[in-house]
Amino acid sequence: MLEVKNICKNYKKKSVLKDISFTIENGSICGLMGENGAGKSTLMKIIAGLLKCDSGEILYDGKSIFKNINSFQKNIGYMPDFFGVYDNLKVTEYLLFFAGLYGIYGDEADERCLYLLDRLNLSEVKEQYVDFLSRGMKQRLCLARCLMHKPKILILDEPCSGMDSLNRTIVKQFLMEEAEAETMIFISSHVISDISDICSELLVLEDNHIKLSGNMEDIMVAINEKNPIYMTILEGKEEAIRILKEDPDVLSISIDGNELRCNIRGNRIKEALILEELVTNGVVISSYDRHKGNLEKVFSELK
Amino acid sequence: MVRINPIFLREMRLRVRNSKFGISIFCFNLIMIIITLFAFEMKFNVNINENIDYSGVYDLFNIMVFIETLMVIFMVPSLTSISISSEREKQTLDILLSTGVNSYSIIIAKLAESISVIFIYVMSSLPIIALVFTIGGITGIMLFKFIIEIFVTSVFFGSLGVLSSVITKKNMTSVILTFAFVFFFCLISFGIIIGVDMLNSFFGEGSGFFHFLTEYTSYILTLNPIFDLIIVLSGQNYNNSLFEFFMKYVNVSETALNNWMTISVSVRLFFSAIIIIISQRQLKVVKGRQKS
Numbered sequence: 001m002l003e004v005k006n007i008c009k010n011y012k013k014k015s016v017l018k019d020i021s022f023t024i025e026n027g028s029i030c031g032l033m034g035e036n037g038a039g040k041s042t043l044m045k046i047i048a049g050l051l052k053c054d055s056g057e058i059l060y061d062g063k064s065i066f067k068n069i070n071s072f073q074k075n076i077g078y079m080p081d082f083f084g085v086y087d088n089l090k091v092t093e094y095l096l097f098f099a100g101l102y103g104i105y106g107d108e109a110d111e112r113c114l115y116l117l118d119r120l121n122l123s124e125v126k127e128q129y130v131d132f133l134s135r136g137m138k139q140r141l142c143l144a145r146c147l148m149h150k151p152k153i154l155i156l157d158e159p160c161s162g163m164d165s166l167n168r169t170i171v172k173q174f175l176m177e178e179a180e181a182e183t184m185i186f187i188s189s190h191v192i193s194d195i196s197d198i199c200s201e202l203l204v205l206e207d208n209h210i211k212l213s214g215n216m217e218d219i220m221v222a223i224n225e226k227n228p229i230y231m232t233i234l235e236g237k238e239e240a241i242r243i244l245k246e247d248p249d250v251l252s253i254s255i256d257g258n259e260l261r262c263n264i265r266g267n268r269i270k271e272a273l274i275l276e277e278l279v280t281n282g283v284v285i286s287s288y289d290r291h292k293g294n295l296e297k298v299f300s301e302l303k
Numbered sequence: 304m305v306r307i308n309p310i311f312l313r314e315m316r317l318r319v320r321n322s323k324f325g326i327s328i329f330c331f332n333l334i335m336i337i338i339t340l341f342a343f344e345m346k347f348n349v350n351i352n353e354n355i356d357y358s359g360v361y362d363l364f365n366i367m368v369f370i371e372t373l374m375v376i377f378m379v380p381s382l383t384s385i386s387i388s389s390e391r392e393k394q395t396l397d398i399l400l401s402t403g404v405n406s407y408s409i410i411i412a413k414l415a416e417s418i419s420v421i422f423i424y425v426m427s428s429l430p431i432i433a434l435v436f437t438i439g440g441i442t443g444i445m446l447f448k449f450i451i452e453i454f455v456t457s458v459f460f461g462s463l464g465v466l467s468s469v470i471t472k473k474n475m476t477s478v479i480l481t482f483a484f485v486f487f488f489c490l491i492s493f494g495i496i497i498g499v500d501m502l503n504s505f506f507g508e509g510s511g512f513f514h515f516l517t518e519y520t521s522y523i524l525t526l527n528p529i530f531d532l533i534i535v536l537s538g539q540n541y542n543n544s545l546f547e548f549f550m551k552y553v554n555v556s557e558t559a560l561n562n563w564m565t566i567s568v569s570v571r572l573f574f575s576a577i578i579i580i581i582s583q584r585q586l587k588v589v590k591g592r593q594k595s
Contacts, residue, residue, distance in 0.1 A: 045397070048401050050401055070403045070404075072403070073402060073403030076401065078397075078398070078401035080394070084393070084395045085395070086395065088317045088320055089313070089316070093316070098402065100306070101402045102403075105306065
């Protein structure tokens with residue numbers, strides 16, 4: 001478990017991060033979102049041990065990472081928001097170089113290298129010089145480099161920014177599998193679908209502090225709670241309207257033919273209870289659905 | 304099993320893969336050949352000289368060694384001064400540091416690569432230097448001393464280059480700073496000795512603060528590879544005009560002068576070790592407290 005506690009960072013008296021605290025569990029994918037300059041990359045660099053914070057603490061499995069940063073760094077795979085590749089090396093040489101830095105040599109390194117190249121759709125270019133790779137390929141190569149030593153924590157700063165939709169899907173699928181294997185993933189992106197598709201946790205930075213954080217499912221439920229419920233009534237429309245009007249948690253009702261649209265105050269349990277009451281009172285319902293919200297709505301509401 | 308430092312391995316691979324490397328070895332040896340053949344002709348061509356003085360082989364050797372050392376003095380800073388700053392410019396330093404690799408390993412690998420490259424140049428030129436052995440007079444010990452001198456000069460200026468590279472952000476700034484160090488130790492140090500001697504003469508020789516100063520400032524030359532080379536090449540009899548010129552200003556004890564190479568090599572290696580430790584700590588600071 002990674003615990004970030006009250007992290008503050010200033011650059012030349014200007015606050016970049018203000019009292020940042022959150023926790024990431026093993027095997028979870030935490031998405032970090034925020035506008036440019038919100039402090040995402042700075043926060044990632046601090047967690048990767050490349051920047052020292054002015055105050056606060058980061059604990060990994062209960063121990064401060066700053067006390068033995070080198071050994072902590074052996075557990076992480078950090079991918080910055082730039083390529084950071086050596087152009088005169090071949091793809092396999094590049095990966096084997098980093099394998100060597102992590103103390104992985106010989107057959108073990110070769111096998112891991114081939115596995116990652118295969119998984120990230122780079123096998124065809126393994127003998128090519130890095131210089132000749134496309135932007136998306138370089139991004140995937142950087143990701144493969146982060147994974148050479150099977151890290152317990154992956155810190156990825158906009159890993160899919162240069163990728164086409166196919167490779168974006170490959171990477172997202174791969175990251176989800178890594179998370180299933182108990183790898184903790186901390187990922188930032190400006191693309192909302194990248195975050196909503198794979199993340200189990202969400203952290204939104206705004207003006208250098210945390211604007212929103214929590215479990216992705218809870219956040220989505222919270223978004224959906226404000227959305228109207230649509231139901232198509234086959235029989236007992238009048239009864240349904242009466243029941244809904246009498247319920248104090250039903251805020252509004254609108255009728256369009258056999259379709260009812262109502263706003264309900266409350267969570268999914270309240271939603272289920274209303275449905276149960278309608279059914280037990282003989283109302284025949286052919287469809288019942290709450291309009292699904294998305295993270296974009298969260299952002300528009302945050303602003 | 305002994306593993307070669309992967310950073311050293313990668314640096315060497317990138318270096319030798321670059322076509323400029325081959326071209327630079329060719330140019331290095333071409334300069335050596337041109338100068339050597341010219342000096343050889345001047346000393347041993349029967350059409351130019353009435354009498355052939357075979358002791359001229361010493362002058363020939365001195366010229367070759369001096370030229371080679373000068374080239375090394377200029378090459379080492381250019382090799383090392385961008386070692387860390389180029390990683391920073393390419394934005395690969397953060398990635399390297401995020402792997403948890405020891406900053407000492409990075410510094411040593413960069414320095415070792417530069418010294419290895421210098422030795423490839425020097426070794427490639429040995430057949431040219433071997434020309435003097437066809438005449439005789441030059442011993443293997445002289446050649447060995449020259450190799451030691453090249454090694455120590457590479458380590459000293461190489462470590463200064465790495466330090467500059469660590470403390471500066473841009474390649475250009477680092478190169479300028481490294482050459483400023485080289486300029487200081489190779490030329491300004493002579494200037495200081497001469498300046499202090501002139502002040503001593505002006506304020507009255509043999510007494511006071513400036514006399515005291517001439518005695519101690521002379522030891523700054525232990526860090527000067529050119530002065531050390533002059534002494535090495537002068538041999539036991541110090542029969543070298545350059546040596547005679549500088550000895551007018553240098554005020555060191557007879558014992559120190561007789562053991563100058565040992566002292567100079569020890570002092571330069573000692574300072575190199577300190578510079579490497581400072582560079583390593585600076586890189587660690589970059590890792591922990593990078594300023595943006």
